[in-house]
Amino acid sequence: MLPPRGLSPWGMPARHRFENALLVLAITVTALAYLVSIALLVSGRLDTWIGILLLAPLLVYLARGRMYAAQRVNGVKMSPTQFPDGYRMVAEAAARFGMSRVPDGYVVLGNGQINAFASGHGFRRYVVVYSDLFEVGGQARDPDALAFIVGHEVGHIAAGHTSYWRQLGMFGANYVPVIGSSLSRAQEYTADNHGLCNRPTGAAGAIGVLGAGKYLMGLVSFHEMADRAGTERGFFPWLVNILASHPVLTWRAAALRDRSRHGRIFFRP
Template sequence: MQERLIHPNEKNYFIIALVISLLIYFWLVSTIIGIFYILLLAFISFCLHGIWLGRIRSNGVKLTTQQFPSVYSKVELLCQRMNINTVPDIFVIQSDGMLNAFATRLLGRNFVVLYSDIFELIDSESEEELEFIIAHELAHIQRRHVANHLLLLPAMWLPFLGKAYSRACEYTCDRLAAYYTGNLEASINGLTLLAIGKALYKKVNRGEYILQSRNEKGFFIWFSHILSTHPPLPLRILELERLAQYLASYKDSSKVDTITVEAQQ
């Protein structure tokens, strides 16, 4: 079932990026100075990433069985469903009003970082939306998107290719998160709140929002799209709406107890 949910563009762009990256690596290692540059860039990148993540680990609040145990238990359950053997470290950081979350990796350890304004959904009736957002980040780990970043690094710097691959990965993770959480409506709501915030997302006319994205056209809109690592939110919502009947047809009761398909059309 999972293979059916992987966006086809992810596979296509991954193959192209892998071939290009390997060719660049082979060319660099064929010269002594090339090897030096690879090692230098890898070392600098590793140090900067480690310092940045170190600030998060030293200041953020880590979810455990004793710290927000109800959310942590849901993460454990999602990891079981998604066949993620080791539960990643989950940190919540203060976000100054920003709604975001991301997955990252260091020295073989996976991390998921949740911005506090998203995590505050646990104090509302929107815990299922939070579960979708967490599952989306876990899907990045399951699909090894973070682990593959270094392998694909040369191609990721090429104009448009790296961004196109990243957008395809986002579509895949949306699909997987909707499937494994088993609630398509909450999944779509999770994307909608990223567009307008926690207070108003349930009041959004979803059909009008999607129609708006179809009507807003032009060179700069197109150009901003191809330069972005994430697809526009209306397109991500539309992709999930199209999955309603698909998920209902292929639901796997061994992994997901119930698929909710009453998404607004």
């Protein structure tokens, strides 16, 4: 029996409370867009956007296949002998979330970028970590921050965010302002809940590296970042968040610090 889901880092990670509702809205928008496109096609109209939408099942499939192939032929696959710390972190995160299959892990050249992502193709799921992030686990000496980030990405897989059908269902909504981005932010909060459950001591370091990079992360005060979520007010800070695929960093820090409620999607903490 798995522990109950919640916002505490000691149980199983909770899904953001708005995620499912926003997913239903996104799928509804996409379905309506398909129906409108089919009706227009039957009436004899064929615009570029209609063709793209109707070809979405094939386009999504090809894009996922190409992305996976790129990691297989260019990335360094984590193993007990290549990036063994990352290999262990991916396996530990999968076990923490009760996953029956451990995702593959790849390291790709970062060229100074701090990034990681999760995706899949067919029945395979995988995590990609930019090489610069491994300096967080090494030279910058905050392996907990790296474990949090790895847990975040494995969390996307555990929560079903990398499913072909889910991404296809979101396809049309991604082109509608606010709807697609709001669902994406909810999914990021869900993944943060997974990262916190995987390595709660890494949350502050993860905010630090995302805010100031791998070498200056130690100068970032997690609590000052979280405090500013309630003081940076106005229309334009709100607009930046509402159009972003990820919650703004100050709101994200506030959500990781205050585990009494879910992270804010639309309005500041």
